Amino acid sequence: MFGKKLYMLLIAGVIMVMAIPSVISAASLKDIPKNYAEEINYLTDRDIVKGFPGGYFKPDEPVTREQAATMVGRALGLDGEKPRKTVFSDVDASSYASGYIQLAYEEDVIHGYGDGTFGPLNEMTRLEMAYLISKAFDYTDDSTSISYSDMPNKKEHVQAINRVTNAGITNGYVDGKFKPDSTITRLEFSIMVARALEPSFKVDGNVSDNEEDKETPPEPEEEEKPEPKPEPKPEPTPEEEAANVDPKTQYVTAYALNVRSGPGVEHGKVGLLYKNDKVTTYQVEDNNWVYIKYDGGKGFVNQKYLTTTKPSIKRKIAIDPGHGGHDPGASGNGLVEKDINLAVSLHLRDYLEDAGIDVVMTRTNDTYLGLDERVDVGVNNDADTFVSIHTNSFSSSSANGSETYYSTASTRTAESKQLATFIQDRMINALGTRDRGVKSAGFRVIKANPLPAALVELGFITNPDDANVLETKQKEAAKAIALGIEDYYEWKEGR
Numbered sequence: 001m002f003g004k005k006l007y008m009l010l011i012a013g014v015i016m017v018m019a020i021p022s023v024i025s026a027a028s029l030k031d032i033p034k035n036y037a038e039e040i041n042y043l044t045d046r047d048i049v050k051g052f053p054g055g056y057f058k059p060d061e062p063v064t065r066e067q068a069a070t071m072v073g074r075a076l077g078l079d080g081e082k083p084r085k086t087v088f089s090d091v092d093a094s095s096y097a098s099g100y101i102q103l104a105y106e107e108d109v110i111h112g113y114g115d116g117t118f119g120p121l122n123e124m125t126r127l128e129m130a131y132l133i134s135k136a137f138d139y140t141d142d143s144t145s146i147s148y149s150d151m152p153n154k155k156e157h158v159q160a161i162n163r164v165t166n167a168g169i170t171n172g173y174v175d176g177k178f179k180p181d182s183t184i185t186r187l188e189f190s191i192m193v194a195r196a197l198e199p200s201f202k203v204d205g206n207v208s209d210n211e212e213d214k215e216t217p218p219e220p221e222e223e224e225k226p227e228p229k230p231e232p233k234p235e236p237t238p239e240e241e242a243a244n245v246d247p248k249t250q251y252v253t254a255y256a257l258n259v260r261s262g263p264g265v266e267h268g269k270v271g272l273l274y275k276n277d278k279v280t281t282y283q284v285e286d287n288n289w290v291y292i293k294y295d296g297g298k299g300f301v302n303q304k305y306l307t308t309t310k311p312s313i314k315r316k317i318a319i320d321p322g323h324g325g326h327d328p329g330a331s332g333n334g335l336v337e338k339d340i341n342l343a344v345s346l347h348l349r350d351y352l353e354d355a356g357i358d359v360v361m362t363r364t365n366d367t368y369l370g371l372d373e374r375v376d377v378g379v380n381n382d383a384d385t386f387v388s389i390h391t392n393s394f395s396s397s398s399a400n401g402s403e404t405y406y407s408t409a410s411t412r413t414a415e416s417k418q419l420a421t422f423i424q425d426r427m428i429n430a431l432g433t434r435d436r437g438v439k440s441a442g443f444r445v446i447k448a449n450p451l452p453a454a455l456v457e458l459g460f461i462t463n464p465d466d467a468n469v470l471e472t473k474q475k476e477a478a479k480a481i482a483l484g485i486e487d488y489y490e491w492k493e494g495r
């Protein structure tokens with residue numbers, strides 16, 4: 001059961017929002033640049049960004065360290081709206097940002113200057129942003145993909161910059177610089193937070209695909225295409241050309257890759273592919289762009305992000321039996337949630353392993369783990385997917401049925417929704433419980449999870465019929481969830 005606590009939080013949240021008259025609704029912010037309205041509205045819709053009184057976003061103002069901490073804290077779903085005392089000597093306990101600063105410190109996301117101060121009103125630099133965002137969203141890939149011409153000397157600084165670059169948060173400026181010491185504007189920082197939360201906003205590895213700084217004029221001689229573009233040949237269309245070329249099967253190597261309407265970054269985005277996605281390639285243009293078709297679309301990508309080598313995909317999933325130890329979860333009809341969750345999860349592990357899927361368990365006995373620890377178990381063990389098992393409850397015994405959750409605030413919403421749908425379908429089929437459907441909610445283990453993630457509510461422990469299913473059909477439930485997970489892997493690998 002996640003319900004009661006969440007409900008209290010929601011109520012607390014509503015009261016807070018109503019009590020602050022300066023909160024501006026998304027639609028009324030007057031000065032959002034059109035090019036980035038999607039990203040900023042994404043954040044305002046989720047109350048991660050709130051305007052200034054008068055309905056202004058002030059995109060070009062530098063972001064202060066306390067504003068950045070607040071925005072990231074909200075993006076992570078931290079409960080920091082309430083001001084509090086912090087560990088930093090220069091953060092006023094009554095300041096609006098103090099709750100998020102303290103919680104972000106406790107989450108090991110911020111550390112301050114090392115002398116006990118945080119510098120809440122100081123402007124944030126782009127290097128500080130790289131540290132903050134990579135910490136907050138757990139980006140660890142620090143290999144070098146883009147070598148900016150102005151990289152700092154210190155190894156740690158370079159790693160932080162590589163982490164945000166590899167995660168598709170930024171790819172520097174069009175002149176090939178990162179400008180680590182420049183301050184970052186509210187607009188730039190907001191776009192990066194939006195990219196961290198929503199993959200379709202991410203930038204791909206195309207060096208010149210950057211509009212962060214419209215003040216910086218493009219320097220075409222530093223862009224990647226050395227040759228001038230050949231005169232467009234008087235059609236054939238890509239379709240006609242494709243008919244004359246042997247198609248090749250290739251796979252995406254970039255974390256996220258934009259598909260464009262024409263052969264170059266100046267063309268609009270028409271789709272988005274992820275690492276290991278399968279595409280069929282046709283004509284390669286003189287500038288190394290290639291016409292492709294894939295499940296769901298067609299367009300052009302840069303050939304250097306494709307490989308003919310079929311990726312070896314190992315399946316490895318984290319299974320999280322909810323609650324445990326001093327946290328029993330819900331109870332009813334003589335049953336205790338933590339026990340049901342664990343029993344079903346252990347059967348689930350066995351079924352998955354029988355199907356050749358590696359399984360990481362967050363717990364295998366009656367012990368307590370925090371919500372973030374559960375997420376960490378999956379991530380730190382290289383799991384590619386996360387499923388949490390729970391049992392529902394309600395104050396009235398009549399509530400019944402099974403439901404599966406995903407989070408729209410996750411970075412992997414589309415995959416998570418698909419995962420939840422496959423599991424829900426199989427579960428309803430096998431258990432015959434009422435189909436309460438696939439739903440979205442911000443439960444922390446699925447929301448703050450970098451993996452595609454779903455949370456299963458098997459049934460209501462407080463309903464006699466459901467409780468009977470929970471007690472007598474644990475293997476059936478586990479088998480059904482295992483099949484749903486297999487459906488998901490097949491869907492994902494066949495894409």
Ligand SMILES: [Zn+2]
Pocket residue numbers: 001002322323329330337390391
């Ligand atoms: Zn629960």
